Amino acid sequence: MNTTQDQINEQYAIIVASKDYLFNTDFYGHREYEGGAPMPEDVKTKRAQCRAKINAAQEVIKELERQKEHEDPEPPEPIGGEV
Numbered sequence: 001m002n003t004t005q006d007q008i009n010e011q012y013a014i015i016v017a018s019k020d021y022l023f024n025t026d027f028y029g030h031r032e033y034e035g036g037a038p039m040p041e042d043v044k045t046k047r048a049q050c051r052a053k054i055n056a057a058q059e060v061i062k063e064l065e066r067q068k069e070h071e072d073p074e075p076p077e078p079i080g081g082e083v
Helices: 004-033 041-069
Strands: none
Touching: 004 041
């Protein structure tokens, strides 16, 4: 069974992997900006896809968090406890 928290964790994993790719390919942009070789088109495309994945995952997380807030809470503890 995939809980809401499991689904949220999956979305965070997508965000982490996408940010990792962006971080590891930042040098292409810096190199191009400083007058070096242009960023390869496949890297540009994948970076754009990663940014789209991050944005989509953040929206999914917001919705899952909203759903999680409206789930039935656990039953309250009995007042006074057992005797």
